[in-house]
Amino acid sequence: MNLVLTLALTAICLGGETFFHAPRAYFGDQAFSFHLSDGRVANGHTLLLECIPEGPGVEAGRVADLTVSTGTRIHRLYPHPTEVDSVLFTLIGIPYGTAPGPDTLHVEWTESDRIFDRELPFSVVAGPYRSEQIRGVPQNRVTPSAEDFRRIARERKIIASAYEAVRDTAMMADTFSYPVEKKTITSPYGTRRVFNGQLRSFHGGLDLRAYEGTPLYAAQSGVVKLAQNLFFSGNHVLIEHGMGIHTGYSHMSRLYVKTGDVVTQGQLLGLSGSTGRVTAAHLHWTVNVNGVGVSPLQFTEILSMLYGKPVEVRNRNDG
Ligand SMILES: [Zn+2]
Structure with missing residues (x-):
């Protein structure tokens, strides 16, 4: 199928009023079928939506302005990695604070100058999360001083601007690989x-065992947006991978990259450590999808589904 979809994703829909109150028509052949990774998704997990064109009735140039939204959030669509010419996809992070209950994905597109829309129901379920007591953290890291609060406020701004996605295209061409050679989860x-x-x-992240000085690797190719010491995260590396996806690596003892560096998947970022708010050396690994922090493990599984192949594992002896 040689379908060219004309997308105008940034030019429309940003004023929610216009988008949700646009006149609609429901005739002609509908252009797409949709595939959700799951009809049920936990808070803090990621949903994969694939938009699959239906048959030869969809001609080049007839379909435009395809948008996907949940509430007021617009989710950008990208060409599918293995079906580049036809299928589109988007990754939807469900914020941790989302209450369980029914939700809806709104999909809208223009076909032959008519606007079509589709509502895709899904439900948010409570994630399998426990409560955890953490003792022995130095009191000055639990209740920061006034000076620390000023530092934290400054760093919040730096972190927020580092998370601004500036690369709309994919920089990743494969599934993630784990950032440590031997993957042992110490805290989910x-x-x-x-x-x-x-x-x-x-x-907000996944803790992986990484004794002091363990090499840490980029889970995917990207651009380093931040490589510095932060109050909570210690020596921290944040990488932007395009498509609104970021990964973060905290508490490092040594940083071998700097802001602005282009890194490739598996590149050495530095060594693990116990800097920042920690009780012992480990890697705190984060994944962020369009500003939403999500479970790195479940996100990695979703990427494997998208790319149709398993997660790359460096050390095949791990459990
Ligand atoms: Zn952690």
């Missing part, structure tokens, strides 16, 4: 965190 994503008896946060 999503656990509710109680520090020294005070509920402070949820665990």
Whole structure:
């Protein structure tokens, strides 16, 4: 199938009023069928939507302005990695704070000057997250001083601008690989965190065993957006992979990359350590999809589904 989809993803829909109140028509052959990775998705997980053109009735130039949204969030579409000429996909991160219940993906497109839309129901279920007591964290890392608060506020701005996605195209051409040679999970994503008896946060990343000085590798190719010491994360590397996807690597002892570096999948980023708010050396690994922090493990599985191949594992002896 040699279908060219004309997409005008940035020029439309940003004023929600126009988008949701556009006149609609429901006739002619509908251009797409849709495939959701799952009809049920946990908070903190990622949903994969694939938009598959239906038959030869869809001609080049007839289909335009395809958009996918949940509520007021617009999800950009990209050419499918293995069906580049026809299928489109988008990755939808479900924020951790999303309450369980029914939700809807709204899909809308223009075909022969008529607007079509489709509602794809899915449900958000409560993720399998535990509560965890963490003791022995130095009190000055639990209740920061006034000076620390100023530092944290400064760093929040730096981090927020590092997360601004500037590369709309994919920089990744494959599944993720794990950032350590031997993957041993010491703490899963999503656990509710109680520090020294005070509920402070949820665990926004995946902790992988990485004794002091363990080499850490880029999970995928991209551009380094941040490589510096931060109050909570310690020595931290943030990589942008395009398509609104970022990975983060925290608590490192040594940084071998700097902001602006272009890195390839598997490139050495630095060594693990125990800098920042930690009790012992490990890797805190994060994945962020269009501003939403998600479970790295489940995201990696979704990417494997998208690329139709398993996650690359460096050390095949691991469990
Ligand atoms: Zn962690």
